[in-house]
Amino acid sequence: MPDLLVAFAPVGWLNQHDWENPHVSVQTFSGGSLPFYLAQDGKSTGSAKPIPFWEAPGVVDALHKVRKYYLDGIINKDALNVDSSTIKSQFESGRIATRWAMTDGLSSQSLTPLRKAVPTAQIANVVPLRGGKDAKPNQTFQADNFVVLNVKGRSNERAMQLEDWVSIKENHDLLSYGVEGTDWKPVGADKFQQLSQYSFPGFALCWRQKLELKIKDITPTEEAWFD
Structure with missing residues (x-):
């Protein structure tokens, strides 16, 4: 960034x-x-x-x-x-060789458009911290991308009902990936293939560790860091 x-x-x-x-x-x-x-x-x-x-x-x-x-x-x-969208478009058109990415399993989506511009291209996700995967993040995870309710809020019960609803796999997948068969289709037990440009900013609202799917064409390096 x-x-x-x-x-x-x-x-x-x-x-x-x-x-x-x-x-x-x-x-x-x-x-x-x-x-x-x-x-x-x-x-x-x-x-x-x-x-x-x-x-x-x-x-x-x-x-x-x-x-x-x-x-x-x-x-x-x-x-x-x-801005990040410009960096992404420059990367996918083959104009620049590197860009920042999150370890959310989605940076591999750039491979398909990149190969249209550079047919022999490949992507590798690198986190060059000392210690590699053994590096310990400087984070207690007491506060991050989480959903927070005001203790005096008047809609807390409804908010929790929504969180419970999104925790059901069918509902989670609908918000996160769109309509199955139209926007995406499952690949194996833990991957999906995107069929449309559907994108919903669910973020912390929808994130459920056991329900998240990886994209079909995830690169080996990104999958290793994601896992």
Whole structure:
């Protein structure tokens, strides 16, 4: 993502320091503007000691790399601001060789349009963290893409009824994949083939670990990370 280019933890994209120190923590002033790096010993000292991103280790060197790769013509000329849909379309047309992806099992969908532009193309999903699959994410999972109800909410019972309804496989599949036979068809026990352009932003509303299906053409590398 564009934010990862300059300062954000744990990757910093071209910041070698952050690759080697994946516990870096970053927050942005006023929500989404100026990033600040936070001290890693803040819990014990009682102070986060925030510093602006350009004072953090490796960031200036990373910015110089961005500039060099731009001048060399091997990085998106608008890398600091380009939106994700543009990156995806450039990738699928064969104009760029890499893009960011989530470990949701869906980045392999780009393979079909990519091969229309580059018939011999192949996709590999790489998560180059030290330790590979043994790397432990810097996350307690106490808060993330979850559904949250206000304890004083007046519609909590109806909300839970909806969650229960979506937890039924037929309903989950209808919202997540569309009408079976029209928008998708099952492939084996844990995969599906997409037949239309149906897309519903169910996200946390619909996510059920035991009900999620993988796309038929998922690449071996993405399937390994997804699993």
